[in-house]
Amino acid sequence: MHKRSYVLWTGPSGPVPPALCRGESVGSVGVRRRGVDGRVRSFEEIPHTGRNGWVNLLKFWREDRFRHLHKHMEKTFKELGPIYREHVGTQNTVNILLPGDISELFRSEGLHPQRMTLTAWATHREIRQHSKGVFLKNGKEWRSDRLLLNKEVMMASAVRRFLPLLNEVATDFCQMLIGRVEREGRGQGGRGGLTIDPSPDLFRFALEASCHVLYGERIGLFSASPSLESQKFIWAVERMLTTTLPLLFLPPRLLLLIGAPQWTQHAKAWDHIFSHAESRIQKGYQRLSSSREQGSSTATSRGQYPGVLGQLMEKGQLSLDLIKANLTELMAGGVDTTAVPLQFALFELGRNPDVQEEVRKQVKQSWAKAGGDPQVALQGAPLLKATIKEILSRLYPVGITVQRYPVRDIIIQNYHIPAGTAVQACLYPMGRSAEVFPDPLRFDPGRWASRGEEAGTSTEGAGFRSLAFGFGSRQCVGRRIAENEMQLLLMHVRMEFIYYDLETTYTLILQPRVPPRITFNKL
Ligand code: HEM
Numbered sequence: 001m002h003k004r005s006y007v008l009w010t011g012p013s014g015p016v017p018p019a020l021c022r023g024e025s026v027g028s029v030g031v032r033r034r035g036v037d038g039r040v041r042s043f044e045e046i047p048h049t050g051r052n053g054w055v056n057l058l059k060f061w062r063e064d065r066f067r068h069l070h071k072h073m074e075k076t077f078k079e080l081g082p083i084y085r086e087h088v089g090t091q092n093t094v095n096i097l098l099p100g101d102i103s104e105l106f107r108s109e110g111l112h113p114q115r116m117t118l119t120a121w122a123t124h125r126e127i128r129q130h131s132k133g134v135f136l137k138n139g140k141e142w143r144s145d146r147l148l149l150n151k152e153v154m155m156a157s158a159v160r161r162f163l164p165l166l167n168e169v170a171t172d173f174c175q176m177l178i179g180r181v182e183r184e185g186r187g188q189g190g191r192g193g194l195t196i197d198p199s200p201d202l203f204r205f206a207l208e209a210s211c212h213v214l215y216g217e218r219i220g221l222f223s224a225s226p227s228l229e230s231q232k233f234i235w236a237v238e239r240m241l242t243t244t245l246p247l248l249f250l251p252p253r254l255l256l257l258i259g260a261p262q263w264t265q266h267a268k269a270w271d272h273i274f275s276h277a278e279s280r281i282q283k284g285y286q287r288l289s290s291s292r293e294q295g296s297s298t299a300t301s302r303g304q305y306p307g308v309l310g311q312l313m314e315k316g317q318l319s320l321d322l323i324k325a326n327l328t329e330l331m332a333g334g335v336d337t338t339a340v341p342l343q344f345a346l347f348e349l350g351r352n353p354d355v356q357e358e359v360r361k362q363v364k365q366s367w368a369k370a371g372g373d374p375q376v377a378l379q380g381a382p383l384l385k386a387t388i389k390e391i392l393s394r395l396y397p398v399g400i401t402v403q404r405y406p407v408r409d410i411i412i413q414n415y416h417i418p419a420g421t422a423v424q425a426c427l428y429p430m431g432r433s434a435e436v437f438p439d440p441l442r443f444d445p446g447r448w449a450s451r452g453e454e455a456g457t458s459t460e461g462a463g464f465r466s467l468a469f470g471f472g473s474r475q476c477v478g479r480r481i482a483e484n485e486m487q488l489l490l491m492h493v494r495m496e497f498i499y500y501d502l503e504t505t506y507t508l509i510l511q512p513r514v515p516p517r518i519t520f521n522k523l
Contacts, residue, residue, distance in 0.1 A: 089249030099461030110407035133326035170488035216307025240269035386445035392468035394431035
């Protein structure tokens with residue numbers, strides 16, 4: 001436990017007693033403070049974690065807070081109340097966690113919402129002269145790319161097109177797993193189950209699913225000898241993510257200038273991700289060009305789905321350069337983000353057999369009625385959807401914050417926040433706050449499915465409790481792919497788990513410190 005040098009915060013009527021600062025009264029997090037004289041308090045008066053960004057950065061390093069940023073936020077809210085400022089290195093933020101306050105932030109996000117820029121990613125594109133995709137773009141340029149991408153990955157018609165591809169990959173994955181249980185599991189024919197760390201398989205599943213939907217290509221990752229090239233891609237994404245975090249608080253151009261190893265490793269990882277995407281895109285481009293040259297019909301005109309790349313190429317509304325930039329981002333953003341929450345989901349379902357049984361019962365009934373249509377089956381299994389929500393939106397949000405720069409001045413917790421301030425909605429502390437979710441540490445998908453989103457203790461900002469994929473027009477563009485991919489996998493597996501507390505670590509995405517071992521059983 002580290003000692004804090006800034007435990008005192010100034011409340012509306014002077015310094016607050018240390019007991020409250022230490023957060024003994026956890027209930028205080030939700031108390032809306034009003035100035036004694038009824039006036040709106042200034043930005044400067046927002047409680048903060050120390051004014052000097054470089055001293056704070058040093059503390060972050062010394063105490064390894066980068067990897068525990070989610071816990072650091074949770075603790076700081078308990079100490080300072082429901083809003084605080086933090087200055088670390090080059091980064092200055094206001095942090096909030098109550099749904100009512102978050103709704104105020106998103107109401108002011110404007111037509112071209114903006115997140116905090118990952119400067120290291122942007123610098124990589126600039127020095128390598130690559131175009132940027134939607135993740136890194138802003139303003140009108142962002143919007144025009146984004147509207148085109150939405151048609152291919154977000155709209156209901158797009159989901160109908162790609163869902164069978166995801167279902168094919170999920171079914172193959174489960175066949176592969178069942179084969180392993182039978183061959184390697186305990187007891188005759190694997191009846192006693194197979195206990196493994198499933199994370200390498202889940203990464204392969206997510207990559208296979210991404211390649212199938214994005215490029216219309218199966219890459220054979222469930223075979224006995226999956227390609228080394230794909231494994232290298234998975235490592236490169238991991239490396240890119242872990243090296244991003246320390247770079248968030250430092251100027252990348254300076255690190256580039258002095259040849260700092262953090263920067264070199266980061267740039268190398270991105271180069272690998274780009275060359276992997278480049279070779280896939282080249283292949284797809286050649287496929288499409290040769291069918292055009294030969295005058296043969298395109299996949300779409302034959303009623304086949306060619307994947308997102310094929311769709312974008314056939315429509316020709318985005319330049320090849322922008323298709324490449326966006327598909328590379330989709331590839332980089334689509335593997336760890338789904339593979340890791342699946343580990344958490346298997347862990348929670350495994351250690352809550354009653355919940356797992358309830359979910360399975362609903363899935364079984366729904367499949368029986370769906371006539372083999374995976375989309376109908378998913379629609380009939382709201383508990384499965386709620387399981388993903390419980391994992392992602394509450395207990396283990398992959399990105400622990402969503403950020404915006406409000407386009408007009410706003411007032412949150414009676415503090416004035418000028419337009420253009422970086423404000424973070426802190427999802428991890430929100431998901432575990434007793435003021436927002438009753439009995440927050442209990443894994444209970446039913447809180448979403450049967451009682452709806454009004455399940456919290458207060459109804460203010462009720463629609464802002466489930467923000468794992470962000471919000472509004474700038475929300476995650478891969479959301480529909482991710483949700484369906486995860487639900488389809490969970491539909492088909494059955495497992496147990498021997499209880500232990502899963503520790504988490506933050507490396508730009510929240511993940512288990514040590515992957516859980518899961519026992520898979522035959523269905
Ligand atoms: C469980 C899985 C995932 C989670 C929790 C997640 C979460 C997020 C969040 C929180 C944002 C920021 C949204 C905002 O600012 O409002 C985001 C943006 C984005 N995500 Fe995801 N994501 C997931 C999977 C994916 C997948 C599968 C892809 C690609 C296929 C993807 C690609 C992107 C891209 C490109 C953006 C930037 C969108 C923009 O700025 O317009 N994500 N994601």
